[in-house]
Amino acid sequence: MTEAMVRLDAVGKDYGAVRALSPTSLEIAKGEFLTLLGPSGSGKTTILNLISGSIAASAGTIWIGGRNVTGLRPNQRELGMVFQNYALMPHMTVFENIAFPLRVRRCSETEIRKKVDEVLDVIGLGGYGARKPKELSGGQQQRIAIARCLVYNPDLILMDEPLGALDKKLRDQLQLEIKRIHRTLGVTLLYVTHDQSEALVLSDRICLMNGGEVEQIGTPEDLYFRPRTVFAADFLGESNILDVSVVSSGTEAKLSTRSGFQIAGVATSLSAPTAKIMIRPESFAVATDGEQGPNTVTGAVEDVTLTGGVVDIQVRLGGAETVNVRRLTTRDFRAMERGRPITLSVKSSDVMVLE
Numbered sequence: 001m002t003e004a005m006v007r008l009d010a011v012g013k014d015y016g017a018v019r020a021l022s023p024t025s026l027e028i029a030k031g032e033f034l035t036l037l038g039p040s041g042s043g044k045t046t047i048l049n050l051i052s053g054s055i056a057a058s059a060g061t062i063w064i065g066g067r068n069v070t071g072l073r074p075n076q077r078e079l080g081m082v083f084q085n086y087a088l089m090p091h092m093t094v095f096e097n098i099a100f101p102l103r104v105r106r107c108s109e110t111e112i113r114k115k116v117d118e119v120l121d122v123i124g125l126g127g128y129g130a131r132k133p134k135e136l137s138g139g140q141q142q143r144i145a146i147a148r149c150l151v152y153n154p155d156l157i158l159m160d161e162p163l164g165a166l167d168k169k170l171r172d173q174l175q176l177e178i179k180r181i182h183r184t185l186g187v188t189l190l191y192v193t194h195d196q197s198e199a200l201v202l203s204d205r206i207c208l209m210n211g212g213e214v215e216q217i218g219t220p221e222d223l224y225f226r227p228r229t230v231f232a233a234d235f236l237g238e239s240n241i242l243d244v245s246v247v248s249s250g251t252e253a254k255l256s257t258r259s260g261f262q263i264a265g266v267a268t269s270l271s272a273p274t275a276k277i278m279i280r281p282e283s284f285a286v287a288t289d290g291e292q293g294p295n296t297v298t299g300a301v302e303d304v305t306l307t308g309g310v311v312d313i314q315v316r317l318g319g320a321e322t323v324n325v326r327r328l329t330t331r332d333f334r335a336m337e338r339g340r341p342i343t344l345s346v347k348s349s350d351v352m353v354l355e
């Protein structure tokens, strides 16, 4: 394990009777891009504010770069922050906005000019120094906010939903830019979002939050392919969640769906006689007519939707049980007409038994 840039040891936050964050332990490695992902109110901003020092912890110890910062003021913690609402100073030029943290640190005029010009190039806004923030688009203003925090070379940058106010196209563009900046500068980045696709695109690891607690932490692949709970399976990507009864447990568990299909899946621990399984829509293969291998279910097509590059096929397995199947779009997708019998198979490694 590489050296930790940030370490939380059982850090919690209560507001009177309101528990914003249960005691949480978490490490962020040097140079890592870690994203706090979760619904509104799950404690993401609370973690960020505890690390930045803008709120005080009710319990636990916070370490940054090997230094215990628990009792230190924000300006003693040497980190950069970017918020959703740019927080630029409207009466100052772009140049002066970016130069501000350097002036606070009493850098020389030549050094300031050199660093601000460099960082304007990094964010692709060279030549914009003389403008006022109101003469820039939202995306450009957010780039300036990022530049203002890059300019003094912090080892750690915290970003709280920095792209939340931008439209989708700009958001996609700036995501790639933030990823590039992270890669080129090797800075440690702690990022907050409620957008699961943004977390998947950007992160080395994702820390999924639920009700002031860490639900699951791991690489994007871990969370996408091996969600441990219904909450995790539901929050990231599309998922089919089915009720099953357990026929036999073990690492490859034998399960029976409500409409009576036998399915094998990956289980970590199984104690109850019933469980839930998750299968991603793209994990189903549509078997050629009549083929009945292991892990096969049959049903009838209920609905077919063209959404662009993929087609969603709603399949009724029997009773109230339906699954969504996703395939790449082909010209003959209408051949999957309503009512047509369909056979689906899935690898047991793509069937996750949830806790």
Ligand SMILES: Nc1ncnc2c1ncn2[C@@H]1O[C@H](COP(=O)(O)OP(=O)(O)O)[C@@H](O)[C@H]1O
Residues within 6 Å of the ligand: 015, 018, 019, 020, 021, 038, 039, 040, 041, 042, 043, 044, 045, 046, 047
């Ligand atoms: N100043 C405060 N006083 C009381 N409760 C707060 C305060 N700040 C946050 N909370 C509560 O703490 C919980 C977590 O909030 P927050 O960390 O802001 O969530 P997120 O950023 O994930 O949306 C929420 O239930 C919120 O209402």
Ligand SMILES: [Mg+2]
Residues within 6 Å of the ligand: 044, 045, 046
């Ligand atoms: Mg928040």
